Structure formats: structure tokens, C-alpha cells
Amino acid sequence: MFFSRGEMLVNFFNVQNMIFFDFFFYNFVKYCYANMINSQGTLMNIKTLPLLLLFSLNTLVASTVSTTLEKSTHKFCKNTLLSDDSQKEVDFCMETKTEYPKVSSTNKTLEKHLRQAIEKELKTQNSPKSHVLKEIKEGNVASAMGHESSLNIKVLSATDKTFTLEGAFYAYLGGAHGMGNTIFINYDSKTGKEIGLKDVFVPNYQKKLKEIVEQEYRIQNHITQSDSLKEKLDWFDNKFLLAKAIGFGEDGLHLAYNAYEIKAYAYGTTNIIVPYTVLKSLIKPNGYLSPLLKAQKLSEGKVQHSFSDALSNMNLSAERIAGSKVKLMLQVNKDPYNYRMKAKKGSISLSFPQLSNKSEILSKSSQNIDKLMLYPKGHKIYNLSQKKNIVSEYLLVEGEVAKWTDEKERKIELILKMPENIDSLKVHYRMTLRNGKQFFNTPYKGTQGQQGFENYDIEIQ
Structure with missing residues (x-):
């Protein structure tokens, strides 16, 4: 029940802006940090390089991480011609705000994989300017007036076995309102590779996990097992679904249902935290989640x-x-x-x-x-x-x-x-x-x- 980063970013923006947001916002954020790469394409000051747009850092398990908080604002403007019959020239502007700490860790393997992940993302993304102009001209932006976006990421947990990043995105590209979205990305601390639920839970976990999460969700929302999710909590359907965004926090399994996933936009993000003690029977012994369980x-x-x-x-x-x-x-x-x-x-x-x-x-x-x-x-x-x-x-x-x-x-x-x-x-x-x-x-x-x-x-x- 995981989205890849690309899929989550597409899901973040709805209707007419969906295609635009997928490549523009994600690539634009990378572009904003292009100044951290020199002409040879390598990272400068790699030991103190900011962990990509990290907003805050929770208390960590096992691995000590030190941070220095910094803030950044980037603005991109371009005069362009709209694609409609008006032939009107407009100024398109996008402002992106970020807060992030510079990160170092006593676990050098973990620190190494964090830096490698950052370097890979920064080196593989190009300037989004041409893509932005193309989308404006083709009418994929609801308005060419001022726009804004923000990206806050925090370390949800970090151990010698796994670490999880939580990303909170927001963008306003015109229309009635902006859109917010939460994603989780879970990693193997030793290899730097992304991991999923199948890597942390025992085989055939799916049915039992869904039952446990639904039970916890109903308790937390004060409804019985027989109550209708649609009638009591305004779900689109009465069928319970696991969230597409699932992360490994220190206090339990974090699930984030984003706008339009189970409810209308007005409800925002629906969050559930399921304690690991409740999930103990599903967690692989001595596996990725064992340090968090203890x-x-x-x-x-x-x-x-x-x-x-x-x-x-x-x-x-x-x-x-x-x-x-x-x-x-x-x-x-x-x-x-x-x-x-x-x-x-x-x-x-x-x-x-x-x-x-x-x-x-x-x-x-x-x-x-x-x-x-x-x-x-x-x-x-x-x-x-x-x-x-x-x-x-x-x-x-x-x-x-x-x-x-x-x-x-x-x-x-x-x-x-x-x-x-x-x-x-x-x-x-x-x-x-x-x-x-x-x-x-x-x-x-x-x-x-x-x-x-x-x-x-x-x-x-």
C-alpha cells in the first residue's frame, strides 16, 4: 500500500493541475537547490550538505543526528503568452519556501546513504523552466497569477536498521484553493534502498494489518465496528482502506489519508497512528522495526x-x-x-x-x-x-x-x-x-x- 514518490506527487494535485504538478513542483524544488552542485556535477561541502529540505527532526532512536536549521525562499518569474484566443502576455511567478537543517550523524553508514540519496536526486533533475512554460501555454495551469509552494520534510524516525522521511507538500497554482499532501519514504539504513510493508511484516500480513488498523481507527474516532464509515465519518464509501502513505514513526505506524483519498477536500489529511505493540504479531522478529518496537x-x-x-x-x-x-x-x-x-x-x-x-x-x-x-x-x-x-x-x-x-x-x-x-x-x-x-x-x-x-x-x- 505504498505510492512511489512520483505517484504520490501526482496524487497530490487533482483534476486539471495533476499532470503539471507531477513534474513541475518536484523538479522545481530540485532546481532551487542546483546551486549546491558545481560545474563538475558533484556536491560542494558534502559533510555539511542540508538533508533535502528537512523541516524538523524528531527524537531519534539508536543513531544520533545533529542539525542546524536554515531557511530558504526561491522565486521564479517568466513573462509568457497564454494559449487561449486572447493572446495575452502574463507574468507567471512561483515562490517556494523551505526550512531544513544541515545534518550529521554518528552512524556514518546512515549518514553516507543520506548524502548519496541527496546527491542522486540533485544530479538527475534538470531545470523545470521549459516544462513550466510549456504547461502554461497549453492551459494546464488554472491561473497565471502569483503562485506559491512549500515543502517541509522531517525525519519521522531513524535507527541503525531503518529511517523514515515524512514530506508535507503544499502548492497553490490558481483555482479555488491550494492542495496539501503528506508522503512517507522508508529506507534501509545500511543500503540506502527504499523498503515497504512486505519488508517489515511477516508473510500474508495484509488482511490482518487492515483489520488492526480499522479497529484502531474506529476506536480513535469513537465509533463501533458496526457503524457506517460513510454515515458516521463522511467517507466516500463504507469500505475501509489502508492509506497510500504509510511510514514508520517512533510511536507507531503512521498512516496519512490525503484530501480526496477517503473524504472531501474540506476534511484535509486524516491521520492514524497504530502502536507497534498492537502490531507485534505482524512484525518480523529482529527485523527493520525491532528497534522501534523496543x-x-x-x-x-x-x-x-x-x-x-x-x-x-x-x-x-x-x-x-x-x-x-x-x-x-x-x-x-x-x-x-x-x-x-x-x-x-x-x-x-x-x-x-x-x-x-x-x-x-x-x-x-x-x-x-x-x-x-x-x-x-x-x-x-x-x-x-x-x-x-x-x-x-x-x-x-x-x-x-x-x-x-x-x-x-x-x-x-x-x-x-x-x-x-x-x-x-x-x-x-x-x-x-x-x-x-x-x-x-x-x-x-x-x-x-x-x-x-x-x-x-x-x-x-
Whole structure:
């Protein structure tokens, strides 16, 4: 379910401007950076060359990348004769704005392939001027008045195995409105080649992936599995489709449905983020996505947000504070899933499959939690699937709330000591709302824990 860059750029612009946009905007951007190539066709200052129009850089996994942000504006104008009967001469102008950082990486293989990709794109594209004039004269531009375009690209994720670029395009070439478009390009960090879903997921993944993404999409948009997409969310059709733009982010699989792909222009881009924990059964073991599936390494005194669920406003962060001591904070902000059931009670919990005793928790605190309990291995705890109390297999920390409201932020903070015999700490965490016998759990689908609830499953190294 991927578009090539050319196909995505064609899809970006609709109706009468589609053909024009495909070669003009893409080639024009390359032309704007032609000054970075000398007369021999090689890149100048290759070590500090800007990564093609990179707009911003998210926190990266495994590979350290440093950047210096720069801005650029280029304008191209030409007096030309329209192709209609008026024989009118007009001034056609296009202004392109970009923001990009100069990039360097501690992973020299990754840095090498980034530079090679840039050099290839810059050297293979020619000036678009003749193409632009041809399209104007043939009437493929809605207006010959002032036009503008922008291209922002950011590194969505980068590891020693893969990196993903997210491109946000916008162009106004006349008519009622401009058009915006999002694309993702996924690469092999070692070879510099583009990769797709078939490279990261197990064989025959297609049907299951579609089911999982649709399930997450319906949850995030507050509709049931039986609700009509067309009636409830104004899709063109009631049949669910995977987006054509799919990228590998740090927080999950990113899907971007662009204007006219599933909805009318007025809705803009529809975005979905599916956590890797939900996709765990489809991800190839030790494959491209394995570093993203695992939590990032902790460094001394540095907070590392291992996972953030924007929908439920739930966030888990970790901080190495001294030696083998780790500080964990599980926070639920305002307005979680409670829209659906108006829960009267709730709880947030953390479980540690490798820990057994209360003494391994050095300190604990909470905010807007009525009762914070520690259940060691061997203690009786409730199991949802068995609907009875069972004996716990490992340490559980649970914060109970007697009267749940959407207006309060809730937090559990723990300081624990990682045992010397383990290299990484596994953590299960979840939020559960209750109204009588009705339960609503976040995540909807994840790793089933010892209590029979679904959990987010991360690993802290």
C-alpha cells in the first residue's frame, strides 16, 4: 500500500493541475537547490550538505543526528503568452519556501546513504523552466497569477536498521484553493534502498494489518465496528482502506489519508497512528522495526518517553537517576476514553514480569489516586478473563480511583532498582475504566497480562 514518490506527487494535485504538478513542483524544488552542485556535477561541502529540505527532526532512536536549521525562499518569474484566443502576455511567478537543517550523524553508514540519496536526486533533475512554460501555454495551469509552494520534510524516525522521511507538500497554482499532501519514504539504513510493508511484516500480513488498523481507527474516532464509515465519518464509501502513505514513526505506524483519498477536500489529511505493540504479531522478529518496537535506551539523567498514547492522553516516561535506579512515571492527562461509558471507577497500573517483591520498589507516590497498592508475587489479584481471584505471578502496582472524572490528571511515580541479573526491564501498563460490570481498557489490543487485561508492553534497557 505504498505510492512511489512520483505517484504520490501526482496524487497530490487533482483534476486539471495533476499532470503539471507531477513534474513541475518536484523538479522545481530540485532546481532551487542546483546551486549546491558545481560545474563538475558533484556536491560542494558534502559533510555539511542540508538533508533535502528537512523541516524538523524528531527524537531519534539508536543513531544520533545533529542539525542546524536554515531557511530558504526561491522565486521564479517568466513573462509568457497564454494559449487561449486572447493572446495575452502574463507574468507567471512561483515562490517556494523551505526550512531544513544541515545534518550529521554518528552512524556514518546512515549518514553516507543520506548524502548519496541527496546527491542522486540533485544530479538527475534538470531545470523545470521549459516544462513550466510549456504547461502554461497549453492551459494546464488554472491561473497565471502569483503562485506559491512549500515543502517541509522531517525525519519521522531513524535507527541503525531503518529511517523514515515524512514530506508535507503544499502548492497553490490558481483555482479555488491550494492542495496539501503528506508522503512517507522508508529506507534501509545500511543500503540506502527504499523498503515497504512486505519488508517489515511477516508473510500474508495484509488482511490482518487492515483489520488492526480499522479497529484502531474506529476506536480513535469513537465509533463501533458496526457503524457506517460513510454515515458516521463522511467517507466516500463504507469500505475501509489502508492509506497510500504509510511510514514508520517512533510511536507507531503512521498512516496519512490525503484530501480526496477517503473524504472531501474540506476534511484535509486524516491521520492514524497504530502502536507497534498492537502490531507485534505482524512484525518480523529482529527485523527493520525491532528497534522501534523496543523502548529506547536510557541515559544518565535524561528522560526518555518510552510511549505516548495521544488518544487516551496516557504517557509513560523513564529516567535513569543513579546507577541501576530507574524512575518511572505513568501519567493520564485530561479527557481519556471516558466519553464512551462515563465510568464511575478506574485504575492505572504497572506490572513487572521480572520482579517479585515489594522491596524492589524503592519509593512510590501518586497524584489524584485514592489508593496506591503494591501486590507482590503470590498475592491474590483479580483476573478478568477467569472472573475470579488468582495468585499473582509477578509484581503489580495499581492505583485505584473511586470516582473517575475527566477533569483530573492522574499520575504514579516509582523509583525501582533493576536487578543485576537482567539487561532490560519489561513493563506492562494499562488504564481500565469501570461502570458496574462494564469494563473499558486501554490499550484496546495489546499484550495480555496476568490479570487478563490487555497491556502496553515495553522494554527498558
